[in-house]
Amino acid sequence: MGIETAKAIDRKGATDGYDRMAAKMRARGACPALAAPMATGDGLLVRLRPAGGALTLPQFGALARTAAAHGNGILEITARGNLQIRGLRAETVGRLAADIDAAGITVPDGPAIEISPLHGLDPEELSDPAAMELSLRSTLQDLLASPQLAPKLSIVADGGGAFGLSALTADIRLVAQSQATWLVALNGDGATATPVAIGPAEVAVSAVGEVLSLLAMLGPGSRARDIDPALLRARFPALSELRSIPSGARKIPLAGLRRLADGKTVLGVRPEFGQMRAADLIALLDLAMAHGAAEIRLAPGRGFFLLGLAADAAPAVQAAAAQYGFNAQSGEKAEHIAACAGAGACGSAFYETRGLARRILAAAPALFDGSLTLHLSGCAKGCAHARPALTLTGTAEGYDLILNGRAADRPDERIAGGRIDFAIERLARSIEDNRGAGESAAACLTRLGAIGVSKALRQE
Numbered sequence: 001m002g003i004e005t006a007k008a009i010d011r012k013g014a015t016d017g018y019d020r021m022a023a024k025m026r027a028r029g030a031c032p033a034l035a036a037p038m039a040t041g042d043g044l045l046v047r048l049r050p051a052g053g054a055l056t057l058p059q060f061g062a063l064a065r066t067a068a069a070h071g072n073g074i075l076e077i078t079a080r081g082n083l084q085i086r087g088l089r090a091e092t093v094g095r096l097a098a099d100i101d102a103a104g105i106t107v108p109d110g111p112a113i114e115i116s117p118l119h120g121l122d123p124e125e126l127s128d129p130a131a132m133e134l135s136l137r138s139t140l141q142d143l144l145a146s147p148q149l150a151p152k153l154s155i156v157a158d159g160g161g162a163f164g165l166s167a168l169t170a171d172i173r174l175v176a177q178s179q180a181t182w183l184v185a186l187n188g189d190g191a192t193a194t195p196v197a198i199g200p201a202e203v204a205v206s207a208v209g210e211v212l213s214l215l216a217m218l219g220p221g222s223r224a225r226d227i228d229p230a231l232l233r234a235r236f237p238a239l240s241e242l243r244s245i246p247s248g249a250r251k252i253p254l255a256g257l258r259r260l261a262d263g264k265t266v267l268g269v270r271p272e273f274g275q276m277r278a279a280d281l282i283a284l285l286d287l288a289m290a291h292g293a294a295e296i297r298l299a300p301g302r303g304f305f306l307l308g309l310a311a312d313a314a315p316a317v318q319a320a321a322a323q324y325g326f327n328a329q330s331g332e333k334a335e336h337i338a339a340c341a342g343a344g345a346c347g348s349a350f351y352e353t354r355g356l357a358r359r360i361l362a363a364a365p366a367l368f369d370g371s372l373t374l375h376l377s378g379c380a381k382g383c384a385h386a387r388p389a390l391t392l393t394g395t396a397e398g399y400d401l402i403l404n405g406r407a408a409d410r411p412d413e414r415i416a417g418g419r420i421d422f423a424i425e426r427l428a429r430s431i432e433d434n435r436g437a438g439e440s441a442a443a444c445l446t447r448l449g450a451i452g453v454s455k456a457l458r459q460e
Contacts, residue, residue, distance in 0.1 A: 034097045036151075037088060040383070041348030042072060042341060044088040046096065051106040052130050053081060053117055053298040059103050060296055061285045066099035068278035074345055076275045079338070079385070080114055080154075080168060081300040086341060108137055110144030111153040114170075117299040118163050121307065123261045124251075125161035127176035132157045135201055140209050148216035150223055155208070158190070162251045162260060166190025168300055171224035172211055174204055184208060186232075187224040195242040196232060210235050254301040256330035257318050265314050267293075267306040269321050269328045273339040273354055274302030274384070280324040291317050301335070333361055333368035338385035339376040343394075349378025350394030351417070359421060364428030371440035375407065382407030390445065392420075399423075403445055403453060412450040413457055423457050430456035 037044040055063070063083070067075050072087025088096060100107065113136060115129035116122070136155070137144060156170040166189060173185045173193045182204035185193035197207035214227050214235065233239055252258050254268040269284070285293075294308035309317060321328035327335065334357070340346065342353030353376040360367070360374065367374060367390070375382070375389040380400075382393070391402040393411070399420055400411035415423045430453070435444045445453065 034093055034100075037093055040086070040341075041346035041379070042074075042087045044090065044093060046085045046088060046093070047078070047082055048085075048100075048107045049082045049112040049114070049298070051108055052119065052133065053115060055105065055296050055298075057285050057289050057293055057296065059105050061282055062099065062103035063105070064278040064281045064285070066096050066103075070096045070099070072345065073278040074275060074341065075271075075278065075281060076341075077271060077298060077302045077304065078274070079300065079302055080112075081117065081298040081302075081304075082112060082114075083298065086345070109141075110137075110146075111149060111155055113137070113155045113157060114165065114168065114300070115157045116159045116161060116163060116165055117297040117305055118161060118260070118266065119159055119297075121260065121264060121266075122159075122161035122163070125159045125176075127159050127179050127182070129157035129159035129174070129176070132159075132174055132182065132201060132204070135205050136208060139205050140212060143209060143212040143216065146212070146216045148220050149212065150215070150220055153215065153223065162258075163254075163299065164190070164251075165300060171215075172208055174208065184211075186211065186227070194239075196236040196239050198242060207236070253330045254299055254303045254305075255327050255332060255335065257314055257328070259311075265309055265311045267309055267314055267318055267328060268299065268303055269306065269326045270301065270303035270332075270335060272325045272327060272334060273337055273357055275339070275341065275354070276325060280326075284321060284324045284326055287320055288317050293317070333365065336368050336370060336372070337361070337374045337376065338389065340378050340382075340384040342376070342378045346378060348381065350396060351378055351399070351420075353378055353384075353394075356392075356420065360424050363421065364424050366428045366432045366435075367441050369441050371442035372445070377407035380408040390442075401453075401457075403450060413454050415457070426457050427453065 034046055037046045064075060067073055067085045070088060070092035071085050074086040076084040078084060113133045115133050116125065119125065119130045120128050154170040155172045156165050156168050157174045158165040159176045169189045171187060175183045177183050180200055181198065182201060183195055184197040184204050184207040185195040187193060197203060214231060215222050218226060255270050256268055258266050258268065260266065288306050288309065291313035292308050292310040293306045297305045297307065299305055318328040337357050339353040339357050340349065343349040343351055357376055373385065373389040375385040375391040377384060377391060378394045380393055388405050391405060391407055393400040393407045398417035399415040401413040401415055402409050403412045431441050431444050434448060
């Protein structure tokens with residue numbers, strides 16, 4: 001069952017899945033994702049995930065326009081495929097919420113439930129996660145709305161298919177095993193999460209309810225990793241008999257033009273470094289609509305899929321995307337860079353991340369063989385990337401280089417601001433000179449270690 005995004009909500013009582021859920025939400029008169037905007041260096045930030053991760057193109061355009069009117073016109077797509085609107089002020093958050101409501105965009109209450117972006121379309125999909133999301137939200141509505149749950153609680157429903165979610169970590173994972181069977185697992189990605197239940201959809205939903213009850217009992221700071229194993233075994237007696245069933249690997253990359261198994265055409269696009277300006281997004285959407293596109297699906301990896309493009313027109317949209325700051329070609333090295341908003345867009349940042357990213361791409365291609373992520377963080381908060389990576393953190397004196405860590409970690413090397421381009425070139429040259437046959441950039445950096453990298457950076 002695919003999701004039809006809310007185009008016309010019957011406030012007196014809709015009869016179909018998301019329309020009914022959306023009608024209830026609108027009766028409460030609030031967009032829950034806007035209840036607690038986060039203060040950042042460039043104002044307030046709102047993160048939201050529309051129902052099913054889906055928007056019509058007019059709805060996405062409306063979001064872009066309201067981001068320009070009430071924020072600083074910068075929108076981002078996160079690594080998990082959620083939307084962020086930046087630069088809001090306290091007095092404009094309510095106006096943004098009103099515009100979102102007027103556009104017919106439904107943002108479900110409670111934690112985001114991330115589902116396979118090609119749900120309901122991909123013929124290789126084992127079961128439709130949109131139906132699972134709806135079942136979770138309708139059956140567990142009160143639990144999901146509990147203030148006792150951690151704000152960052154993560155739930156993934158992976159229906160499989162060409163663009164599965166095995167790489168996403170989550171507190172709670174639901175993974176389709178067949179059309180009628182779901183596995184529920186906790187605290188990990190597709191390979192590492194601990195399975196606790198398996199069965200039909202109603203069994204899976206009940207198991208999620210049990211886990212949410214445990215988490216609510218533990219309190220709002222608790223995640224799945226904090227649940228006492230003995231308590232889990234008491235709630236799930238069959239836990240010890242279950243074995244991890246790895247999710248299928250993703251079969252297609254995000255960016256690029258794809259034909260699904262049934263011949264449908266989808267175009268995956270990524271804003272440059274996950275960030276886009278409202279005017280550029282509107283221009284791309286106008287072009288896509290002129291060529292038949294009707295819907296977008298947000299996707300992990302900081303991008304989205306355009307659906308409905310006429311097969312003969314899709315290459316023209318793909319080719320034109322670059323002029324608006326979007327990557328629509330597979331294999332682009334930029335997809336291995338995570339960059340925050342940076343100076344000029346965020347008052348906390350010590351350097352302009354996107355400009356440095358472009359210079360590094362040109363000067364140090366050896367870094368980008370797909371084995372590592374380069375995290376460019378304007379300050380120690382590390383907003384763009386929560387996992388360890390090759391990280392450059394901005395400081396008042398210049399840059400902190402962390403070989404495999406987070407933005408706030410102790411640096412392996414400190415680099416003066418005026419020497420950053422030279423240092424990156426030296427680092428790339430050191431990898432080229434020292435890499436063994438078949439060795440990746442990440443493996444070479446690990447082997448060189450902090451001492452080897454420091455030596456390379458200090459060479460004249």
